[in-house]
Amino acid sequence: MISRISLIFLFASFAACTNKESIEVIPLKIGVTAFVGEVATFIAQEKGFFADEGLDVSIKINNSGVESMKQLLDGELDLAHTSESPFLYAVLDSNFHINMPDSDLQILANMVLSNRIQKIITRKKLGINQPRDLEGKKVAFVKNSQSDYHFDSFLLENNIDISKITTLDYTPELQKAALKNGDVDAVVVWEPHGTHLLELMPDDSFEMQTSLTYSSLWLAISTRSLEEQKPGASIRYLRSLLRAHEYIYNNPEQVIALTVETTRIPESVIRKVRQEIDFYLSLSERMIMLLEWQQLWLEKRGIKQASAIKINDYINYKPMEEVAPTAISIIR
């Protein structure tokens, strides 16, 4: 009796080992931004969640989602993390990228929830503490990003003509340096850079309040050819992120430490910003609404018939159905 149990146990162990060893390792290149919403990706890499799923992940840290999208379309990446605007530009604007194949982009998931990602930081000593004070000033932000959209909403909300403002296309690091140096009068930047600026310039920085807070998306974008070339990669990738989200929830201090290490932003900033964001995989109606709204905005920006495309056609539901079906709330 005991020897039979031992045999069964041995066989099960062997089978388990064999099963594990039989997973094919898939290399994956992901383009990310040094943004607090990327914590899950760094956790998945650091804690081996990608490796557990048989993914050999290389992370490329870019200055913005715009850069990540370009690299995805140029074939340098398998996945790009970006907000709505770079994705829509990539889908809608044939001039946006050098190489523009027929768009076979697909959204795998939205990875964060937040209403307070974008901030408008001004120089207090210049007396810029009301919206109208920005007229005639220099404002820096990443063009065609969500910062661009947020600033547009801000101007609209306060009935300010953009022609009265000098806008500059700076990366977040350049924005911080420029504001400190006085090269610009205000910046529109995403977190953690906004709060970081407030701490870097405690006496000379001011956060401009808006009535319309910005609902952020942080999308995981790939191409449809990914599934053909690397079958199962999307599912494993989402599963890794799901584990990372659970880890973030259960290990807040470790997450802060890792974010500090990755972004090189001070801990006090990360602690504040961490309260503004949820790590959550979803394919929701909210995402559709925000993307559709972005389409209208792009149309206003001169991209013709931006609103004609159907967002639903660019969503790949299958990986999410496999990994977290309850996270899908889009009515299909």
Next chain:
Amino acid sequence: MSVRFRLNSLVILTITIIVSLYLYVLKITSDIDNELAEIEKIDRFEENVTRLNLLMEYFIATRDIKYTNSLLTLINELDKAKDDIAGFDRFNLLRQSIPSVKKALNLLLKIENNPDFYSSEEDRIQLQERALVLIRSDLRQLMSLAFKTSRFRQANIRNLQVEQRGYILATMIPFILLFVAIIYRTQSQILNSLSKLRVGAKNLAMGNLDERIEIESKDEFAELATQFNTMAEKLESTIENERVINQHLESKTEELKMSNQELEQFTIMVSNDLQEPLRMVNSFMKLLENKYSNVLDEKGLMYIRYASDGAKRMKQTILDLLEYSKIGNYEGEKTLIDLNHLVDEVCALQARNLKKKDGTVTLDKLPRIVAHHLPLFQIFQHLLSNSIHYSKVNEPLYVHVGYEEMHDFHKFSFTDNGIGIDPIYHEKIFVIFQTLDSESSNKGTGIGLAIIKKIVNYLEGDISVESKAGEGTSFVFTLKKN
């Protein structure tokens, strides 16, 4: 481990299981109640978000500011409610969305109330639409998060139920196994011990005095076995002692028997040896009287008569001694004897003497008893003989035989109206060779009452006398019922 300890352990184990289960079920029920309460809160939250969504759509469709207060009230309620729902703190968006929706609503109201602020209608419309997009998307997200939290709580309930089942199984199975093991072991030990005790008692009852019971457990049964073994040892010892005593008794009885036989033989031999010379003396005295009565004077004839009388008395004494010695050695089986007939027999034998005394014998209805005929005959024979012998001169003799049935004895009385016996002699008269009639020429041998007493004692009874001089005599004797 004693049986009591094991049984107490079982009771404690049972109570522990029941109490633990009860407390655990209570806890799980309480946990599930808490989860259900949270779900109810979330449901109410969702309901309010839905109402807010509807109201918002009405407001958007109608731009009627009458909805404003309701909208703001609902938003404030939601803002308060979100802090009270466990699990909502996991989502920062829940904390951000409600103030965000409120700001967006205020912007819409500002646009409605200050149309001139936004000179471009296109810009005004776009701003309104951005506010609406924000509101709608945030409300949708709120509903989605509330739904997810509710599902999470439901999953918790399922997990609690699974945990409960698992815990009960994980706890109950070992407890039940332990319980069954203890019961089985206790039962086995009790039955095994009882079986040993039963077999031991049975063997002892069948006469196997070597039987001893070995029970190794240190419990009440071992104690019982020890007591049993002690009892068996004592019983064996007692029986052995009795056997030795019985052996001794048998030996003594055999000796006595032999002694009695020798005595009987001696008595017979002696009586025969004694009777022969007495017969010769008697015969020659008669011859002497017959042949030389004309030669002898009155004194000579008187001397011959004295000698003859002496010889006759000697003969009677020898016969009585012989009779006395034979008491208890009765041959043959006991038979059912009608004492009424037996007394008649005795009266018939003493008919001539009764007639001389003008005697009358009456009797109560006497019983029939199982005994040897001879001893009973001897009793009544000697009693009647004494009554006749010691009757009053010139007064008819009346004798009555009375009977009273006692529980374990037959009680007889033999009453006459003779000369009576002075109470100072009541003990003496039952001693052998004791007579009270020293001067009478017809005095008895003094063995009759001794013979009666010996016979009565042999028949496990007793005899006493009630009498006074000159007032008759009543002998009362008992015979044990068999």
